Amino acid sequence: MYQFKHRAALQEAIAQEKKAGKRIGFVPTMGALHEGHISLIRTAREYSDIVVCSIFVNPTQFNDPKDFEKYPITIQEDILQLTAAGTDILFLPAVAEMYPEGVNGRHPHYDFGYLETVLEGAYRPNHFQGVGIIVHKLLDFVQPDDLFMGQKDFQQCMIIKKLLEITQIPAKLHIIPTLREKNGLAMSSRNMRLSAEERQTAAVISQTLRHIKAGVGDTPFPELLQNARKHLQDAGFQVDYVAIAAADDLEILQQPAIGRPMVALVAAKLGEVRLIDNMLL
DSSP states (O other): OEEEOSHHHHHHHHHHHHHTTOOEEEEEEOSOOOHHHHHHHHHHHHHOSEEEEEEOOOGGGOSSHHHHHHSOOOHHHHHHHHHHTTOOEEEOOOHHHHOTTOTTSOOOOOOOGGGGTSTHHHHSTTHHHHHHHHHHHHHHHHOOSEEEEEGGGHHHHHHHHHHHHHHTOOOEEEEEOOOBOTTSOBOOGGGGGSOHHHHHHHTHHHHHHHHHHHHTTTSOHHHHHHHHHHHHHHTTOEEEEEEEEETTTOOBOSSOOTTSOEEEEEEEEETTEEEEEEEEO
């Protein structure tokens, strides 16, 4: 696996591969890799001749500076996992490489519309602008044919889909199903911050989503969501939201949308760790 820390060297290497007719697959990450990330690498391997992964903890997408400071950094372990999974290129830039204009410099503003006003957008103002800024930069650098992201960050995937439309970048987005621990907990880098006891409690989120899925046809949505919120609170969570939305545009639903795919989404804090999860209905 080749490692690059600078844009120019990365672009030169990728340009040579493209010149040779190679298809480029890209998996952007913030490191602290787990099996969910590796599943993205493996899927990219199936589609692509050259698999590129980036590790960059992006400061502009953190609303809470403490959350940024506490984000787990496991670079050496990450490199071992990426090598074993067959990654061809790792891009490992510093903040100054990604933000030569400065983190607080002038950045583009993306019109994500309704998508950034609800759910995560409502609780994390400007978060998705930060995501858009960094993913746009990375896509410009890598110029991939295919982009691979995980369903666990469902709203983020929709934001990136919108970003591709806005920027007219021709990469194809592949959304890969969420991998879960044996107890149902969605794999996440944030799980590293949970105690063993909290990891067991955190599984209540996926249980709650399964209850919602089972009740969609029989129980009115307001009652279903109220029961779900109470179930989470009784388990010790501080709930930000429990919602059912249209899976194509995140319209919040109060009743079944006939003929439209739906998704249930949850965000809740357990102690100091904020967890998100979702399930297609």
